[in-house]
Amino acid sequence: MSDFEHASIVLCPAGPMLLRGEHEIQDADGKTHRTVRPVSAVCMCGGSAIKPWCDGTHRLIAAKARGDDETDG
Amino acid sequence: MLPKSRGTLSAAVFNALQSGATAGLEPAPESDEDAQIALWALYELHYRGFEEVDPDLEWDADLLRLRRGLERPFEAELQRRWAQSDLHADPELDLARLIDGHDGPSLARFVQRKADREQVLEILQHRSLYHLKEADPTSWVVPRLDTRPKAAMMEILFDEYGDGDPNRLHHHLFRRGMEAAGLRTDHACYVDEAPVEILAMNNALSLFGLHRRLRGAALGHFAAFESTSSVPSRQLAQGLRRLDFPEEMAAYYDEHVEADSVHEQVARRDVCGAYLEENPSDRDLLFLGAFTCLDLEARYARAMLARWDAA
Known part of the structure; x- marks a missing residue:
């Protein structure tokens, strides 16, 4: 029994999926990517230019939906 | 010197x-x-x-x-x-609203699309004052934190410091980029070129980092910094490649697109979230730190764009 919650997979609201520890991820093209950090962020919005990893694009998508004059990538 | x-x-x-x-x-x-x-x-x-x-x-x-x-x-x-900021008066303010609600000019977008080589070299020299000791001012905070925010902070800082591999340490990556771009790389060697706005940014980091009383501000600053890094880093990398800067310099920013997408989430949720639960009276200090990060960055961007008549 742990004292603190510390999930190895965390879904961030309107953001990426955090993945703790070492993993191999197969992308949609069948290519395998190894994690290199203690925590990795996996793209969940589909808009990332560096899939399978998150590049912050979900923020631009959210800003466009709000009608902000946001910067494009 | x-x-x-x-x-x-x-x-x-x-x-x-x-x-x-x-x-x-x-x-x-x-x-x-x-x-x-x-x-x-x-x-x-x-x-x-x-x-x-x-x-x-x-x-x-x-x-x-x-x-x-x-x-x-x-x-x-x-x-x-x-x-005096409008955000300060927002009764429903939280960290996400503050960071997403702050509006400032973007130097990264200017680099992506319009800046010339000399302008980018100048920005790199200014940024080197921080990037050559990246994360160091925030590291002062670690011994002043309790269990949950401390563990979360170390999860991020370990990544900032290369995950145990000196070749991947962020301020080393910046040094490699500067070297490849033909710039000097000694610690703080461009301080005389730094405008007052850059000095103030660096001093705010040290002020928050060195005073235990201000640790909430250090954490808020850190969360705002990491949350406004991924997209601008991608724009900077594109600008550097547009201007044929060496790959090492662009790679520094590529690394920050990926790393700071992670750090942003952990900093907001696990560092600041946990810290605020344990220190609710530090809420305004946390906001002060986040606002200061965004405010001083905007002040620097305005000064540079005005100087280049590029606003």
């Missing part, structure tokens, strides 16, 4: 640092720039110091008294800017 003085106070401070005769210095700068460069040099004693300055002066009581005399009005000014 000590920087060039920018007024009577900084001239007196740098003389005292070299001679060791530190008594009697009064915190009476002739300008903000004079105050900021003096404060920057006093903080630098806690990082890498200066070849010509006795390392024992790091804890010299006269210099610490002087530093305090410069920090007080600086902190009051940061508080004033925060208290």
Whole structure:
């Protein structure tokens, strides 16, 4: 029994999926990517230019939906 | 090497640092720039110091008294800017609203699309003051945190410091990029080129990092910094490639697109979220730190874009 919650997979609201520890991820093209950090962020919005990893694009998508004059990538 | 003085106070401070005769210095700068460069040099004693300055002066009581005399009005000014912002009056304010709601000009977008090579070299020189000791000012905070935010902070800092591999350490990556771009890479070697806005950004980080009382502000600053890094880093990398900068320089920013997408989430949720649960009275300090990060960044961007007539 742990004292603190510390999930190895965390879904961030309107953001990426955090993945703790070492993993191999197969992308949609069948290519395998190894994690290199203690925590990795996996793209969940589909808009990332560096899939399978998150590049912050979900923020631009959210800003466009709000009608902000946001910067494009 | 000590920087060039920018007024009577900084001239007196740098003389005292070299001679060791530190008594009697009064915190009476002739300008903000004079105050900021003096404060920057006093903080630098806690990082890498200066070849010509006795390392024992790091804890010299006269210099610490002087530093305090410069920090007080600086902190009051940061508080004033925060208290006067529209966001401060928002009754439903939380960290996400503050970061997403702050509006400022984007230097990264200018680099992506329009900047010329000379302008980008100038920005890199300015940024080197922080990037060559990236994450160091925030690391002061770690021993002052309780279990949950401390563990989360270390999860991020371990990544900032290369995950145990010196080749991947972020300030080393920046050094490699500068070297490849034909720039000097000694610690703080471009301090004399740094405008007052850059000195203030660096001094705010050290102020928040070195005072336990302000640890909430250090965490808020950190979360705002990481949350506004991924997209601008991608724009900077695109601008660098547009201008045919060496791949090493662009790669530094590529790394930040990926790493800071992670750090942003962990900093907001696990560092600041956990810290606020345990220290609810530090809410405004956390916001002060986040606002200061965004505000000083916007102030620098405005100054540079105005100078280049590019707003």
